[in-house]
Amino acid sequence: MNIAFRMSPPTVPAQHLAPIELAQIEVFDEFESAVQAWTELAACDSVASPYQSRDWVRLWQAHVIPHAGGRLFIVVGRDAAGTPLFLWPFVRGNLGPLRVASFVGGKHATINMPLWRRDVANSWAVSDLRNALRSVAAHVPDLDLFILCNQPLAWHGARNPFALLPHFRSTEDNFVLPLGMPGAQVVEREISTTMRGRLRNKERKLSKLAGYRYVRARTAAEVTAQLDAFFRQKAAKLTAMGVKNVFAEPGIEDFVRAACRDGLAEGNALVELHVLEGDGEMLALFSGIHDGRRFTSNFNSHTLTDHARFSPGLILMQHMIVNAADRGFQSFDVGPGAARYKSFFCKELEPLFDSVVPLSRRGRLVAWPLRLLRAAKSEIKRNPALWAVASRVRRWLRPTPPAES
Known part of the structure; x- marks a missing residue:
């Protein structure tokens, strides 16, 4: 069966809006502390992928985080009037000696864009985002990195500001069907x-x-x-x-x-x-x-x-x-991955990207090699010949269960 793929528009053109200035950063480790900001943002013209919803985060905190050993980590940005501009829900954990934050849901969250007011997402420059990250680093000096996977370049007509930072293609793209x-x-x-x-x-x-x-x-x-x-x-x-x-x-x-x-x-x-x-x-x-x-x-x-x-x-x-x-x-998707059934109906490819964003000196030292390793994995998985070899090696290295006597 031959499938012709349509590429989604890679991003939303810059609208040359005056950037909304960030005046305050708040960091919460309890879900309830961020609910008011979440409610205010949800009531205005805002965008976020479904895996950043209040209920998804609330249930993940209740059922998974207590077992996984991490901590909820929610960042809220406000303007001078105290109005929320964005809300980033993350989970903090460890990667070896590093302290990292990533999207809530792990592998079960297949497409991730945190909550942004639309005008902020479409107007911010990379300098605005870096300013916000410096403020986060000042609030949480022991956090080394953000490791952010499966991000869309845009969501419902709003740019994803994290695409302004250095990033690389995710291991798999998404498959979308316009309705x-x-x-x-x-x-x-x-x-x-x-x-x-x-x-x-x-x-x-x-x-x-x-x-x-x-x-x-x-x-x-x-x-x-x-x-x-x-x-x-x-x-x-x-x-x-x-x-x-x-x-x-x-x-x-x-x-x-x-x-x-x-x-x-x-x-x-x-x-x-x-x-x-x-x-x-x-x-x-x-x-x-x-x-x-x-x-x-x-x-x-x-x-x-x-x-x-x-x-x-x-x-x-x-x-x-x-x-x-x-x-x-308006649209339907089957999530990232190259399974044949996904392209049967959903023929529009939605590129996804990953980010390794350093916050500390230690994070800056390891960000480049981490990016290199993850980008290499992405390239291997996208090359059928290389991925076949890697899969065979992985099977050879997998422990064989002992035979029953």
């Missing part, structure tokens, strides 16, 4: 008549299964049953692949369950679950999080039984796209 029309029209626009026919034939075969349906979880009982099946499926698949199960890390399962229940009773779950099921089996599951404009798919799984030959994952994704478009979302 802006009824779901059926989106599918017709993106998928050929022949391929739509093949998917219809496959779904027709699945529909013969008892109880076959597509469902978006709306009750706590549905969430519990679907996540029970997901964690079983995912563990079995990752074990078979010899890959570490990130969902087995302390606190992660509790976090996922809480995020899928949060807001569910009001019809607006923080993390939505979309499922294809039949014959008493979960055929496929995709989760998603949104900010009201972009619907971002997160974790997923599909059956390992013979039903997998009917492509339940692709069929489920088509249902999700129709659902998202009909609900008025």
Whole structure:
């Protein structure tokens, strides 16, 4: 199957606005202390990717940080009138002897832009951002580095100011599908008549299964049953692949369950679950999080039984796209990564970048080699031949479990 990719616009043109001057920096290590600033920013024309939402950070603090050994670290910038200009939610931790801050959510947060007032994001120059970073360093002198991954160059028409600093391409890009029309029209626009026919034939075969349906979880009982099946499926698949199960890390399962229940009773779950099921089996599951404009798919799984030959994952994704478009979302993405299914519908590449931002003298000494190492990893992963070699070496080095007697 040949896929033609469309590149997203790399950034938003500078609008030559007068920069809004930063007058004050506040640093909080408790979620509740930053809620008022979060509320004020959310009420104005501001932008942030969904993984920087209040509820995501609140639940991560409650369920994961106590096990991971880090600390919440929230930076708020204000103007002379005390009005918040931005809010950066991070987690502090250690990288060897270094003290670093990174985005909340780790690998589970697939696209990261912290909360900015739109006019600030579009008007700040690199000097404004460096001034803010110097203020952060003065407030927290023991912090060495920001290590910031999977950042978009722009979000909903606002520039990402962190792109003004030295950065390098993330190991993987994002795949995006513009919506802006009824779901059926989106599918017709993106998928050929022949391929739509093949998917219809496959779904027709699945529909013969008892109880076959597509469902978006709306009750706590549905969430519990679907996540029970997901964690079983995912563990079995990752074990078979010899890959570490990130969902087995302390606190992660509790976090996922809480995020899928949060807001569910009001019809607006923080993390939505979309499922294809039949014959008493979960055929496929995709989760998603949104900010009201972009619907971002997160974790997923599909059956390992013979039903997998009917492509339940692709069929489920088509249902999700129709659902998202009909609900008025402007775009849909499947998250970073080069899996074939991601480019089946989502053909627009959204470049992502990483940053290593030094704050201390020690941070400045290691920033350049860290950038070099991470950039090299990105280049290796983007080169199929090099990545194949690296994957083989990694498998050779992986410990072999002792044979059972």
